[in-house]
Amino acid sequence: MREQYHKQLEILHTELILMGALCEDAIVSAVKGLLNGEAALREKAIGLEKEIDMKERDIEAICVKLLLREQPVAGDLRQITAAQRMITDMERIGDQAEDIAELAGFIAEHGDLDPVGSLHIGDMAWEASRMLTASVDSFVEADLAKAKNVILSDDIVDSLFIKIKGELIDYIAQNPGNGETSLDFLMIAKYLERIGDHAVNIAEWVVYSITGSRRIPD
Template sequence: MMRSKFDEQLDRLNKEMMKMGSAIEDSIRKAVDALVRQDAELAKKVMLQDEEIDREQKTIESICFNLLIQQQPVAKDLRTITAALKMVTDMERIGDQAADIGEITIKLANQPYIKKLEHINQMASETMLMLIRSIEAYVEKDMDKARKVIAYDDVVDDLFEKVRDDLIAMIQADSANGEQAADLLMVAKYFERIGDHATNIAEWVIFALDTKGGFDENASEHL
């Protein structure tokens, strides 16, 4: 009976993790949409949505602590719960970074952009995919999917370097571009960090599933 209740709570934990992941994905999607369209009102909604993500983090932490208290978890359960607690910290930070992008969007809303945002937009798409796959890997207990997320971080890093190099060249060509270039570079840096957090989540999935740890450096780059 106790184990049955424990398993029900584990199932609830998985559902709440997916719910928080969906909220973060929606927040990132809105953030990049607001940035591209220079929509200050939508950017404000992203900033407000961060509060919802914070509440969801507290819900998940509460479930995890209850699981630890209700029954002495076996080693496998303990790793799963520990991983969830670590993952929600990264997930909450992703929400913070989406809100930070919203804040910069509001600042830039009335300025014509000095460059097209295609690479930044692509970074947003790739990091959303990494986030989705990392949470799926946790819920589905899919170590191979987690390994692929980790390998895919190089794609996001390469895109960041392209954005950075383009913006530095624009500043060198015309110093008047400096302030906006710095803001856009910060946006790109936030997306790079989101990719890093998705990688962290995937690494915690591997921690939960593999007592030996580690990951395959030759994992496919294709998610």
């Protein structure tokens, strides 16, 4: 019985890694579509959102099967509960990557891409993606230190958001006619900040799966 359970758990881990990879691909495609003005990348990010939704349903089915067949307790139950919470955050990350791609498309058609080169949006996207990947890895590896590092990394994403906001304020002061585009850029940065928050949520569920509490260990 335990051997079968562990096989199902390995499948769950594999599916979580695949869902995390889809989310990372969506983030990267959306932001590259913005930075490079490539419509194909923006469309890819939008299409990936549907794949992420499907993956969420597949993983939820695995979790339900594990709960019904194995009736896990204690640490095993926490692992499955954490996985169910994690995929909710990853699904929302997919939604936000889609939102970024749609805003990037609007900017490409109606806005001014001049400020994008001076912004730290690429750095912010890279950090948020790194946090997401590390949070999923920390679950699969049951690595408490890695999960804690993701939680602490949230300060980096927050500081980049503040930096971008300051850059946009300076840009608006010099280009008052491009205020609407600047607000779109600010919204994209806000979506990236939320993606970082979701990565933190995932890491906190990893902490819970290992310790029984979402509180960051000392």
